[in-house]
Amino acid sequence: MARDPRIDAYIERAAPFAQPILTRVRELVHEACPQVEETIKWGMPTFVHAGGILCGMAAFKQHASFGFWKHALVVGDGSPRDGMGSYGKMVTIKDLPPKKTLLAHVKKAMKLNEDGVKAPVRKSAPKPPPQAPDDLVAALKKDKAAQATFDGFPPGCKREYIEWIVEAKREDTRAKRLAQAVEWMAEGKRRNWKYENC
Structure with a gap:
């Protein structure tokens, strides 16, 4: 032993x-x-x-x-x-x-x-689809290009924008982020487009 x-x-x-x-x-x-x-x-x-x-x-x-x-x-x-x-x-x-x-x-x-049996792989539960806040929904309705981009995003990309907007501590910060998000989405950009490889 x-x-x-x-x-x-x-x-x-x-x-x-x-x-x-x-x-x-x-x-x-x-x-x-x-x-x-x-x-x-x-x-x-x-x-x-x-x-x-x-x-x-x-x-x-x-x-x-x-x-x-x-x-x-x-x-x-x-x-x-x-x-x-x-x-x-x-x-x-x-x-x-x-x-x-x-x-x-x-x-x-x-x-x-x-017998060479492998440990079962633990699967984590998938995250629920992201729910856009009312102010984002309203802003997207006013900009068809941004709406089309948002609708075409996979859930993770939508979640990045939604979390960025709702995590703002102050109303003016939230309003700025909302406007910036709509502008970027109108250009077809993801939330972290600056850091993506070209």
């Missing part, structure tokens, strides 16, 4: 409540996967098997966490983790799942790595 001395040091530096949690998790990972390799990734103890990350653990000021790299596939419910590892925030050793459960999860994670 190869041990990385950096992980020993990490556990020693952890808050006293976290030390038994981290020690227990480490022992169970080694028990389930004797050939596991230890390393430090992103400043946290990480366990590697069959060329891929198996799981990792971390200690924070008020809690510890432990999570599988392929959480949704290992834990089996198909849900993404909430950012606090596979078992949530842990403050005592009692917060760990039963030994049998944790060992089964480690073995499942091992098999996924051995």
Whole structure:
């Protein structure tokens, strides 16, 4: 069982409540996967098997966490983790799942790595289409060229103009930005046209 001395040091530096949690998790990972390799990734103890990350653990000021790299596939419910590892925030050793459960999860994670299964890609929800404020809608109605340009923009380009206008702190600044936006759109320009490659 190869041990990385950096992980020993990490556990020693952890808050006293976290030390038994981290020690227990480490022992169970080694028990389930004797050939596991230890390393430090992103400043946290990480366990590697069959060329891929198996799981990792971390200690924070008020809690510890432990999570599988392929959480949704290992834990089996198909849900993404909430950012606090596979078992949530842990403050005592009692917060760990039963030994049998944790060992089964480690073995499942091992098999996924051995079979070359990739971690599912998390897709972020698309942003809703941007809603133009009333003053922009009214200004565009008065300028057909600007309206045509705005209508032809993809959502991201529309959003850049809308956010620039609505983020103005003062009314006079907003009015200037609105006039400038209509002028640029009438010329077929995107909001950040000055910075685009010609």
